[in-house]
Amino acid sequence: MTTTEESATAAATGASATERFRADKTAVADTPPERVSMLAREVLAAIHATIRANQVSYAEYDALKAWLIQVGADGEWPLFLDVFLENVVEEVASADREGSKGTIEGPFYAPGAPELPAEATLPMRPDEPGTPLVFHGQVRSADGTPLAGARVDIWHCDALGYYAQFAPGLPEWNLRGVITADDQGRFRIHTIQPAPYQIPTDGATGALIRAADWHAWRPAHLHLKVSADGHQLVTTQLYFPGDPHNEDDIASAVKPELMLDPKPSGDGVDVEYDFVLAPS
Numbered sequence: 001m002t003t004t005e006e007s008a009t010a011a012a013t014g015a016s017a018t019e020r021f022r023a024d025k026t027a028v029a030d031t032p033p034e035r036v037s038m039l040a041r042e043v044l045a046a047i048h049a050t051i052r053a054n055q056v057s058y059a060e061y062d063a064l065k066a067w068l069i070q071v072g073a074d075g076e077w078p079l080f081l082d083v084f085l086e087n088v089v090e091e092v093a094s095a096d097r098e099g100s101k102g103t104i105e106g107p108f109y110a111p112g113a114p115e116l117p118a119e120a121t122l123p124m125r126p127d128e129p130g131t132p133l134v135f136h137g138q139v140r141s142a143d144g145t146p147l148a149g150a151r152v153d154i155w156h157c158d159a160l161g162y163y164a165q166f167a168p169g170l171p172e173w174n175l176r177g178v179i180t181a182d183d184q185g186r187f188r189i190h191t192i193q194p195a196p197y198q199i200p201t202d203g204a205t206g207a208l209i210r211a212a213d214w215h216a217w218r219p220a221h222l223h224l225k226v227s228a229d230g231h232q233l234v235t236t237q238l239y240f241p242g243d244p245h246n247e248d249d250i251a252s253a254v255k256p257e258l259m260l261d262p263k264p265s266g267d268g269v270d271v272e273y274d275f276v277l278a279p280s
């Protein structure tokens with residue numbers, strides 16, 4: 001086992017994700033009391049109905065309390081919510097947006113990654129393990145116009161499934177970067193293929209997954225935020241065909257439009273994917 005594997009605990013990962021969320025998303029929506037009341041009432045009514053329909057016992061109620069306390073103690077609210085709720089929030093938010101499909105951001109984005117030119121290699125260790133991957137494409141507007149200077153903010157885990165800043169022992173910006181496309185909106189990113197990702201199993205989210213006899217896997221994926229002046233940013237992920245978890249992603253974030261078509265190339269793979277952004 002490497003040092004990273006030995007020390008990548010759920011609590012440490014969760015603490016980083018919680019801190020990240022607090023740092024980046026402090027703005028609280030100014031929601032009118034009528035809407036807060038309606039949403040809170042509906043959520044509570046759904047839970048009440050579940051308790052009645054399933055004759056939930058005091059022992060089960062206490063198990064729920066203990067588990068909710070532990071989710072917080074492990075810092076796993078960002079993980080739990082992004083895995084089990086964000087897909088529906090994204091569905092609602094993007095229902096009317098034209099252009100490339102989006103999907104969930106997840107808990108491991110970090111703003112401010114190194115700025116890179118249109119053709120670039122992501123920051124990685126000299127001995128970074130994994131299959132070399134060249135990811136290239138073009139960013140266009142909905143009417144087909146190439147978007148000069150579009151920005152492709154990309155982050156992904158390493159070949160062992162670890163994200164920089166959320167697992168110890170990795171360089172701060174490993175496998176993270178913000179690429180500025182050329183005057184034709186083109187980009188070419190040299191990186192390595194990410195591994196399928198198993199969400200931390202030693203924390204409260206893992207305890208639920210085990211207690212329910214679910215699995216903890218997400219298929220291998222690249223995370224992206226693609227943006228350009230005068231256009232709506234799209235947050236998305238891209239997936240690799242043949243991954244056994246494309247069909248049963250624990251985070252329900254796979255869409256057919258997000259499947260790559262990798263071609264063998266040299267000692268690695270080459271993938272092309274174009275993005276279409278909706279005008280803002």
Ligand code: MBD
Pocket residue numbers: 079082083104105106107108197199218251253
């Ligand atoms: C991930 O890598 C991820 O993308 C999501 C959505 C949740 C947990 C880990």
Ligand code: FE
Pocket residue numbers: 106108197221223
């Ligand atoms: Fe991810």
